[in-house]
Amino acid sequence: MTLHERPTRPATPTDLIEQLRGSVRDGLPAAIADLSTLVRIPSVSWDGFDPAHVQASADEVARLVRELGVFDEVLVDRVEIPGSGGLGQPAVLARREPRAGRPTVLLYAHHDVQPPGRDEDWETPPFEPTAIGDRLYGRGSADDKAGVIAHVAAIRALVESVGDPELGIVIFIEGEEEFGSRSFGALLEKHRDLLAADVIVVADSDNWDVRTPSLTVGLRGNAAFTLTVSTLGHASHSGMFGGAAPDAMLATIRLLSTLHDADGSVAVDGLRSHDQEVPDFPDERLREEAALxxxxxxxxxxxxxxRLWAQPAITVTGIDAPSVQNASNTLLPSVSVKISARVAPGQSAAEAFDAVRAHLEAHAPFGAQLTFGAVDLGDPFLVDTTAWAVDEALTSMREAWGADPVMVGVGGSIPFIAELKESFPDAHVLVTGVEDPDTRAHSPNESLHLGVLHRAILTEAVLLARLAGAVELPARE
Known part of the structure; x- marks a missing residue:
């Protein structure tokens, strides 16, 4: 069944839609101001960055959630990363119980951000939110502090429009999504009762364009790891031994080149694709959006x-080697690289990693020794598009945007969604977002389209109103 063949759900009452529309519109300046406050906090969750900033970001998010005045409990918590002995980054959790038999919805986003990279690559300071035209620039302006604000602003609009919504609402704002969600499972285990919900809304994806909303129904998984290639016991003079002794750089280049065919397709036996139909997407649009x-x-x-949604992809995302400026006439004994393999839906990340590892071991040139480390696995995910909550989300998008939504796959990975579904198997998962093709998440000059933010807030407010009883829902499974 395609989107346009889906049964139409009852419309949200016109007067309620107009109330929500007015509340979201009037509250947008406050939402942008709250977002700007969050963007100014450099909450990079990676090792080597000050964790005090992530704590400050969590505290600010908790303040915003408490000020909504609707939650029975709001807390900031850190738990131990399994197997490490260290604590993960702080998450913000809150819950209010449902009333009158209403369902409970969990609203997820994350308040941590990627490192900014080099300041000179930014046209505006990365942690100083800057409005230019209809976009707000800054690290985290879209990914994913805008997701946090979409939740907060939608609840504000809901309460202003209907009073006590009787809806159960859970807030889960994670603090280390950009660093692998290493304590995510432990948080789920510790707070299982607090987090239990009928519907889970993950505001961490994108939209088809700035005028057309998307519901993400497929995500690739990820198998990331470091690879060290070693050929010599110590560095040697390239003039004395070059041409006879294989250096690690030569071996690494030769080895990495075996991962792809001549046309750039992945050439690893055992990595599978997913069979699915996709919308048309011309090469010209790819060229523009990817900046070829x-x-x-x-x-x-x-x-x-x-290729982007349903096929595997392998990228070398980092390499440890002397810089050009510091290069000497030396045969390198070892070279380390970071490899990220995107896993198509339908294949586990563990199986994909085993396939890539087997390929590398089978193709190591000159007898080079390989060492694997820092393995980080996240499974792909497919949304059950027959779930009643999917129809609620599509109807809410259509009413808020005035355009038919598109159900899409995403080439990126959100591995924790599979963990959420495993912990709450009866919950319906909805993956929404506030990004658009020009957002440049993870890159310099990340930005948020303020019109998209407006419509994303309204979409969620409408969805919450519908779940709270604005329309009669089908029986919950």
Whole structure:
């Protein structure tokens, strides 16, 4: 069944829609101000960055949630990362119990951000929110502090419009999503009762464009790891031994080149694709959105969106080697690289990692020794599109945006969604977002389209109102 063939759910009452629309519109300046406050906090969750900033970000999020005045409990918590002995980054959790038989909805986002990278690559300071035209620039302005604010502002609008919504609401704002959600499972285990819900809304994805909403129904998984290639017991003079002794850089380059075919498709036996239909997406749009340089051609085979949503991909995201400035005439004994393999839906991340590892071990040139470390696995996820909550979300998007939503896959990974579904198997998962094709999440000059933020807040407010009883819902499974 396609989107346009889906049964139409009853419309939200017109007067309620108008009340919500007015509340969201009037509250937008406050929402942008709250977002700007969060963006100014450099809450990078990676090792090597000051964790006090992540704590400050969590405290600010907790303040915003408490000020809503609707929760029975609001807390900031850190738990031990399994197997490490260390604590994860602080998360914000809150809950209010449902009344009158209403369902409970869990609203997820994350308040941590990616490192900013080099300041000179930014056109505006990365942690100083800057409005230019209809966009707000800054690290985390979209990914995912805008998701946090979408939840807060939607609840504000809901309460202003209907008073006590009787709806059960759970808030889960994570503090280390950008660093692998290492304590996520432990948080779920500790707070299982607090987090239990009928519907889970994950505001951490994107939209088809700034005028067309998307509901994400498929996500690739990820198998990331470090690989060290070693050929020599110590560095040697390249003039004395070059041409006879294989250096690690040569071995690494040769080895990495085996991961792809001549057209850039992944060439690893055991990595599978997912069979699915995808919308048309011309090469010209890929060229524009991915910023391909003149003369650079796309890679891979098949429709563009099938390559991005349903096929595996392998990227070398980092390499430890002397810089050009510090290079000497030396044969390197070892080279380390970071590899990120995106896993198509339908295959586990563990199986994919085993396939990539087996390939690398089988193709190591010159007898090079390989060492694998820092393995980070996250499974792909497919949303059950037959769930009644999916129809509620699509109807809410249509009413808020005035446009038909598109159900999409996403090439990126949100591994914790599989963990959420495992912990709450009866819950319906909805993956929404406030990003758009020009957001540049994780990159310099990340930005948020303020019109998209407006419509995302209204979508969630409408969805919450519908779940709170604005329309009759089907029987819960």
């Amino acid at each position: 340089l003149d003369g650079v051609t796309p890679i891979g085979r098949g429709p563009v969106l099938h």
